[in-house]
Amino acid sequence: MITHRTSHRTLLGLIGGVAAIAVAVTAFAMGDGPAHAQVAAKVESQTRPNFGVLLDPPTRGSRSRRSQHRRYDYGQHRPDWRPGPLRPGGEEIVLIDCGGNPGTGAVEDAVRRVRPGGTLVIRARGGACVGWLNVDKPLTIIGEGGFDPRDWGSNPAPTLMAPDGLPCMTVAQGVRVEIRDMVFASPRAGDAACIVGYGAEIVLNRVGFRHAGDEAAIYADGGLVDIRNTIIDAQTIAPAIVADGAVLTAHELAVTGAQSGLEMVPGVGQTSRLTNVTLKGTGAPNAFGPRSIGIVIRSGREYGRVEIENTAVLGYVEGVAIEGASVAITNSRIGRSDKGVVLYNGELNLSNSRVRASEVGVAAASGHAVVVNNVFSGVREVIYAENRATVEASGNRVWSQYLCRAQFRDRYRGRYEPYWRGGDGWECMYGAYPQNWWENEDGLLGLPYQDDGYQLEGYREYQSGIGYYTRDGRYVRDERYRGDNRWRGGGGLFSR
Numbered sequence: 243m244i245t246h247r248t249s250h251r252t253l254l255g256l257i258g259g260v261a262a263i264a265v266a267v268t269a270f271a272m273g274d275g276p277a278h279a280q281v282a283a284k285v286e287s288q289t290r291p292n293f294g295v296l297l298d299p300p301t302r303g304s305r306s307r308r309s310q311h312r313r314y315d316y317g318q319h320r321p322d323w324r325p326g327p328l329r330p331g332g333e334e335i336v337l338i339d340c341g342g343n344p345g346t347g348a349v350e351d352a353v354r355r356v357r358p359g360g361t362l363v364i365r366a367r368g369g370a371c372v373g374w375l376n377v378d379k380p381l382t383i384i385g386e387g388g389f390d391p392r393d394w395g396s397n398p399a400p401t402l403m404a405p406d407g408l409p410c411m412t413v414a415q416g417v418r419v420e421i422r423d424m425v426f427a428s429p430r431a432g433d434a435a436c437i438v439g440y441g442a443e444i445v446l447n448r449v450g451f452r453h454a455g456d457e458a459a460i461y462a463d464g465g466l467v468d469i470r471n472t473i474i475d476a477q478t479i480a481p482a483i484v485a486d487g488a489v490l491t492a493h494e495l496a497v498t499g500a501q502s503g504l505e506m507v508p509g510v511g512q513t514s515r516l517t518n519v520t521l522k523g524t525g526a527p528n529a530f531g532p533r534s535i536g537i538v539i540r541s542g543r544e545y546g547r548v549e550i551e552n553t554a555v556l557g558y559v560e561g562v563a564i565e566g567a568s569v570a571i572t573n574s575r576i577g578r579s580d581k582g583v584v585l586y587n588g589e590l591n592l593s594n595s596r597v598r599a600s601e602v603g604v605a606a607a608s609g610h611a612v613v614v615n616n617v618f619s620g621v622r623e624v625i626y627a628e629n630r631a632t633v634e635a636s637g638n639r640v641w642s643q644y645l646c647r648a649q650f651r652d653r654y655r656g657r658y659e660p661y662w663r664g665g666d667g668w669e670c671m672y673g674a675y676p677q678n679w680w681e682n683e684d685g686l687l688g689l690p691y692q693d694d695g696y697q698l699e700g701y702r703e704y705q706s707g708i709g710y711y712t713r714d715g716r717y718v719r720d721e722r723y724r725g726d727n728r729w730r731g732g733g734g735l736f737s738r
Contacts, residue, residue: 333355333360334360335363336355338364339366339368340364340365340366340372340373341367341369347373349371349373352364353375353376353381358380358381361383362382362384364385364402364424366385366399366400367387369399370399370401370427372403372404373402373404374410374411374412375402375412376411377411377413378417380418380419382419382420383420384424385402385422388423389423389425391471391472391473398450400426401423402424402426403426403428404427404434410427410436410437411438413440413442413444415440415441417442417443419442422448423448425449425450425452426452426453427452427453429454433455433456435453435459436451436453437459437460438461439462439488440463440464440465441463442466443468444460444468446469446470447470447472449469449471450474451473453478453482454476454478456480457480458480458481458505459482460482461483462486463486463487464487465489467483469490470492470494471493471494472494472496473495473496473497473498476499479501480501481504481538482499483504484504485505485508486505486507487509489508489512490508491514493518493519494518494519495519495520497520497522498522499524500523502532503535503555504537505538505540506548509542510542514547514549517552518551518552518553519550521536521537521553521558522556522687523536523558523578533559533560534559534560535558535561536555536556536576537550537562537563541587547567548568548569549570549572550569550571551572551573553575554576554683554686556575556577556578556686557578557579559579559580560582560584561577562576562582562583563583564585564609566587567589568589569590570590572593574596575596575683576597577597577598577683577686579600581599581602581605582598582599583597583605585605585608587609589611590609590610590612591611592604592614593612594615594616595616595617596617596679597616597618598620598683599620600622601622601623602622603616603621603623603625604624604633605625605626605627606626606627606632607631608628608630610631610633610634611627612634612635614634614635614636615637617640617679618640619640620641620694621644622644625668633667634667638669639669639671640668640670640671641670642670645665646662646695648662648696648698648715650711650712652713656712656713657728657729658711659710660701660704660711660715670696671695673695674693674695675693677691698715699717700717704717707724707728708721708724710728
């Protein structure tokens with residue numbers, strides 16, 4: 243009996259094992275089909291050809307910044323650097339004379355000593371102060387030596403220098419800080435920005451930046467940034483300024499050196515405004531990193547609005563790129579670009595501005611664009627719109643040797659007159675592109691004058707009533723009959 247039970251149990255075990263193997267095989271077979279389908283779909287999506295010129299929006303690597311862990315948690319980034327907790331402080335005005343003091347903590351201690359709402363005055367007669375201003379209370383920070391943006395060419399000495407791999411200043415949530423007459427330097431910033439704010443209110447007036455690293459010179463996650471009379475020299479592949487969900491106001495701002503100028507996700511409830519801003523790029527396509535774009539405006543959870551006025555955006559592959567926001571550009575200049583303004587989605591109102599691009603003046607993948615009373619030069623196509631985009635265009639003028647070549651029609655017995663065909667919402671201009679316009683566009687990059695206008699041989703004499711053209715566009719000077727008489731063979735009774 244014992245032997246029988248053992249054999250019976252062994253048999254049941256074998257049957258159970260076989261059943262388990264069968265279930266596993268079945269599950270594997272059922273799971274293998276969808277897996278193959280997913281792989282096939284992924285391969286198909288990667289190899290499907292892309293025929294549109296606009297179906298490649300700017301990289302969205304920075305789009306999810308706010309959902310990621312904050313990059314500027316320097317307690318983890320640099321555990322060896324501990325500025326210590328800030329104390330409320332009790333002094334209304336604190337003056338610090340640094341004289342170049344790396345590692346002493348004098349700058350950090352000066353911040354602790356100022357009471358909330360007080361003023362920190364930084365004197366740097368003996369050399370730049372070296373330290374990290376970690377601000378968690380409202381302050382006014384002033385450089386004693388002053389700063390005039392008009393003297394930037396004389397290479398003014400920095401007031402505050404960031405330690406290697408660390409920011410110049412961080413501003414905590416809900417804190418307002420006003421900075422005047424300062425020159426910040428972060429020559430070896432690494433992956434740190436120079437000024438970082440989280441939901442803070444940062445006001446800059448008469449401030450200079452010399453920043454070299456992998457990140458922006460100014461990074462604002464929410465809050466408000468107001469910049470006036472400021473120069474930023476940012477040697478970085480990142481945008482010089484990143485306003486992620488922040489309201490950005492800039493007036494008399496100049497940005498040079500950065501591969502991209504500004505990246506904005508407009509804040510909720512207020513309009514971000516750029517007036518009298520100059521952004522100068524490298525003037526050449528980048529071989530690596532994010533695409534070179536003067537101003538990138540992305541959409542957040544709320545539909546933001548940006549107004550750009552009297553602004554120059556020069557030397558970027560794309561002048562302005564819009565992804566899901568409402569943007570108005572007036573009285574501005576976009577030059578030295580491949581594509582002037584690109585609307586990937588959202589709304590664009592471009593008016594009374596000048597756009598110089600080697601490919602397309604305005605390109606719209608989707609959304610709605612209004613393009614009125616602008617000047618386009620050097621373009622191969624004035625306006626490009628895909629099926630999902632609607633464009634209203636009128637009153638635009640074009641200087642282009644590609645689009646504005648004359649055509650000829652017969653007026654009288656083999657005598658031809660030139661004419662130009664316009665496009666939808668634009669017309670060609672004959673003659674040289676105004677040199678004073680060039681000087682305020684690509685001329686700001688130090689480039690020699692280049693005429694984008696189409697020049698027709700003998701046209702000025704033709705306009706004065708002398709001569710005509712052949713079928714292939716060759717000018718024939720003929721002074722026997724002038725004006726309209728050249729089309730009537732002298733105007734006699736039997737001339738026709």
